Amino acid sequence: MKPTLGYAVISSRPVLITGAAGFIGFHLCQRLLAEGRQVIGLDSMNEYYDVTLKQARLSRLKASPNFRFEHVDLTDRDRISALFHSAAPETVVNLAAQAGVRYSLTNPHAYAESNLNGFLNILEGCRHASVGHLVYASSSSIYGGSTRMPFCVHDPADHPLSLYAASKKANELMAHTYSHLFALPTTGLRFFTVYGPWGRPDMALFIFAKAILAGEPIDVFNHGNMQRDFTYIDDIVEGIARVMRHPATANPDWTSAAPDPATSSAPFRIHNVGGNSPVQLNRLIEVLEDALGRKANRNLMPIQPGDVPATFADVSSLQEATGFKPKIPIEIGVPRFVEWYREFYRV
Structure with missing residues (x-):
């Protein structure tokens, strides 16, 4: 089926963004507010990483009269249900989740509570509020072995x-169930190693920059031979914004005899959103060194449990559906991150 590349008419109903004070959520809210959209931002403001960074992001969003903040945890079923009932959002973008591969090795229950129970509450809210499109964050991590x-x-x-x-x-499977049972259009986006200004402090680029500027060594896993499809935040947001305007539809060619995991006979879609150009970790460090004007003291280490040696996104389905593919290389994105980091932390 040929994709529709034109933009749908923007609804007067609000957009609900969960994880609004998070890295991707903050940037997406800024984008939608700049377009004149009414945005409801939801966040639990948990302490997985520095809350002051989340508060700084949030203060910028609150400067817009079109932004309304709701301090709610996804696992609070009653409050989530009440919010959907009162707000009646046209589109929901679920970016709230317990993130981090390594953190899941020591805090597994946080993932069941937020990513499973919390996501179920979002699905139920969408179902009962007749939401027109649920877009949600998946991850390149699911490709695993x-x-x-x-x-x-x-x-x-x-x-x-x-x-x-x-x-x-599991989120993708749960979403498909709701697409099948209740005709809820759902689109899952598998993000690939997102970086950029206002990023997460637990991500490698952030950790490396902080250590290098402090004259401390950096731990380089898999001896720097890891490859990642680094994706700049502006490309991620552009991908989400375009997908939002193209609600998932059923694939008329889908067949149960040869089921396509990314489409369905229900209004369900999956897309990769990645740089489409994997970069070796050692190369990323070189670009970061150039941007900082300092050399790193590298502590070479073996690969960690749960990590994968390489990621590389085929973004053809995203391009077919929206006409867009990420394009910003690390040689542009990393210096932008460094400029923000120096200004925000006054380094």
């Missing part, structure tokens, strides 16, 4: 290597 590159949404992804990855795969 697969070595077939590039990762393609039409290939099976059934061997995750961490509980975080398993919870994201």
Whole structure:
């Protein structure tokens, strides 16, 4: 079926963004507010990382009269239900989740509570509020042990290597159920190693920059031979914004005899959103060194449990559906991150 590349008429109903004070959520809210949309931002403001960074993001969003903040945890079923009932959002973008592969090794229950129970509350809210489109964050981590590159949404992804990855795969399966049972259009986006200004402090680029500027060594896993499809935040937001305007539809060619994991006879879609150009970790460090004007003291280490050696996104389904593919290379994105980091932390 040919994709519709034109933009749908923007609804007067609000957009609900969960994880609004998070890295991706903050940038997406800014984008939608700049377009004149009414945005309801939901966040639990948990302490997984520095809350002051979340508060700084949130203060910028609150400067817009079109932004309304709701301090709610996804696991609070009654409050989530009441919010959907009162707000009646046209579109929901679920970016709230317990993130982090390594954190899932020591805090597994956080992933069941937020990523499974919390996501179920979002699905139920969408169902009963007649939401027009649910877009939700999945992850490149679900490709797990697969070595077939590039990762393609039409290939099976059934061997995750961490509980975080398993919870994201579960989200896709849960979403499909609601698409099938209740005709709820759902689109899952598998994000690939997102970076950029206002990023998460637990991500490698953030950790490396902080250590290098402090003259401290950096731990480089897999001896720097890891490859990641680094994706700049502006490309991620552009991908989400375009997908929002193209609600998932049924694939008329889908067949149960040869089921396509990325589409369905229900209004369900999965897309990769990645840079489409994997970069070796050692190369990322070199670009960061150039931007900082300092050399890193590298502590080379073996690969960690739960990590995968490489990621590489096939973004053809995203391009077919929206006409867009990420394009900002690390040589542009990393210096932008460094400029923001120096200004925000006054380094």
